[in-house]
Amino acid sequence: MEPCCNLEVDVNGEETFMVDKTIIVQYSGKFAKLFGKSNGARGKLKVVFNDFPGGSKGFEHMLRFCYNNGTTDITPSNLLLTRCAAEFMEMKESVAGVSNLLEQTEKSLQEINFWTWSGLLIALKQCQNLSLAADSSIVLEKCLDTLVGRLVLASETSPCPSTCSTDSSGIRFSCDSKSTESIKTNSARLTWWFEDLLFLSPLLVAMLVKSMVLRKLDHVVISRFLLYYQKAKFPNANTDEKCKIIEMVIDMHYNMDHNYVSCKTLFGILRVTLSLNISKCSRKKLESMIGSHLDQATLDNLLVPSPYGISYLYDVNLVLRFLKAFLHRGTGVVAPVQMRKVATLIDLYIAEIAPDPCLKASKFLAIATALPDSARDSYDELYHAVNMYLEVHDHLSQEERAKICCGVNYEKLSPQSCLHLSQNSKFPSKSAVQALISQQSKLNNSLRATPNKTPFNNSPCSSSGAAQRGEKDKISEQVVLGDENIDLSVDNEKLRAHLQGMQCRVTELEKICLKMQSQMEKITKAKVSGSSNARSLPKLCS
Incomplete structure (x- = not known):
């Protein structure tokens, strides 16, 4: 019996299908509910769908199942369209012992591990196009999980999954054309898939990277992919698209182990953001990573x-x-x-x-x-x-x-800087005094750590030592008492002479310490040699 075309179906305004209502009703719960009480109606009926998932192509895949006695060829390229159409048309009940369309799509999805690499990419592209469909998330999750598993395996074994091939649709993927020589290199082994995933939206890249992080794919490789994606997408993107891309790149780097993200990479991202008005949250994340x-x-x-x-x-x-x-x-x-x-x-x-x-x-x-x-x-x-x-x-x-x-901090200035400061009119007068007192304090500490027998009186720089010490005490007393009337313009020469005297005494101390060290080494050698002859100790200072 020839089927009659007694039902007109308008799918999203894209295309109109003339179908046999009787055939469709036995597989579709939605149509069964719609026409359950109108079986005796004469003439043609019309149904208009404005939100059919997958549009006319999805409806066509559903029709093939109905007109082929409940069977159809489900492939990675039509799985999502068919599944969304089956869900929308409520094709969940089995008819005359035949499995329903939703069950068949589920069975095909369970065989995803046997799909080719290009089949996975096509299914991902379908998921991206139907991202608003309620049932697309299940297929998307399966595709991403399988794809990341292939990448993890590829990074450990070969540069390209063994199932790589050119899809029958004629789409050629970069993985399929890698030469034998290029895949021998470590770079190709880790990055061969970069070009293949450029079709993904920033949202799907974010989902992919999160899955990669969970599966412990090398974070250095993930970072390289994100930068490759950003560089490849920017030339043809408008300002808003650029902001979304770079914000995704920042957020994904922030979720990774910061020890694997180089400082050079982060400053490279920063330079890109200077001309873009990215969100405060993403900018703060980037600055936090750079700070670390x-x-x-x-x-x-x-x-x-x-x-x-x-x-x-x-x-x-x-x-x-x-x-x-x-x-x-x-x-x-x-x-x-x-x-x-x-x-x-x-x-x-x-x-x-x-x-x-x-x-x-x-x-x-x-x-x-x-x-x-x-x-x-x-x-x-x-x-x-x-x-x-x-x-x-x-x-x-x-x-x-x-x-x-x-x-x-004047206590951490060198004597040379302090000498320069004492002659520097751009600094307040108190600063010069503080610097000089700090240097004198350090010298005093050095003197306390030196044996009392140190013969400073014989130092060539100590001829005016008493006068310098008197001047030092005078200045120190004035500063301690908070004297606001210190006239450094008059006393600058005395201060400089005082500081030079301090430097000279430090130099003399260094010479004496070296001499002491040399004589102590001689004493140690004499003890080691085991000499029993009594010897007088050498004079420390001649």
């Missing part, structure tokens, strides 16, 4: 131009945020070695920004005092940067100069 790697950064990395509307040359606020992230990262206490590396880097940065005439004193002071005092063994570099800043910004008030100079 700040000890690996270089001066060139930090010299980021200021954003539009900011007068000063470099983005000091950005570096301050890096420092905050470095000091408060989640790994706990910062190692001293890392702290010193960052302090050295920041001193170089401060020296670079100091000559900027537009840089506010508050910003300069913030970057100069951002690190704790323990981060620096010497404040010489910071002192010279402060000196340069004061020289360029000669319009600053005495109060502003005093605040900036407070960033320098």
